[in-house]
Amino acid sequence: MAGQVWRKSSRSATGANCLEVAYVVDIIWLRDSKLTVSRRIYLTKGSWDAFLHWLNARTP
Template sequence: MADSAGAIWRKSTRSGNGGNCVEVATNLLDRGNAVLVRDSKDPQGGNLAVTARSWTAFTAAVRDGTLSL
């Protein structure tokens, strides 16, 4: 689990109220080049740290339909 002290978490504006959401924190990129991801239903359950490059590739693939969710 990455250090999330100071993380500002946000959900997608496309998230519904179904509870099946992830939250991301991008404000800590200067502290290790990491984007943090966590389950919105269990915010104390830990988080996943991915590189900014990986996060950008993932979101681009979702956006252009290469990766279907």
């Protein structure tokens, strides 16, 4: 996992609990912005796209 660039949404408030995302080839890594050295999970590109579709369908 060395060399990945972690990104946080520009809509995230300073000091808030946020999800950070790193894209590495066709894998999307996720971590808690306050616990950067703890557990991370990953999704395939297809799973990530499905998650974003689900999320956008529920966001007003």
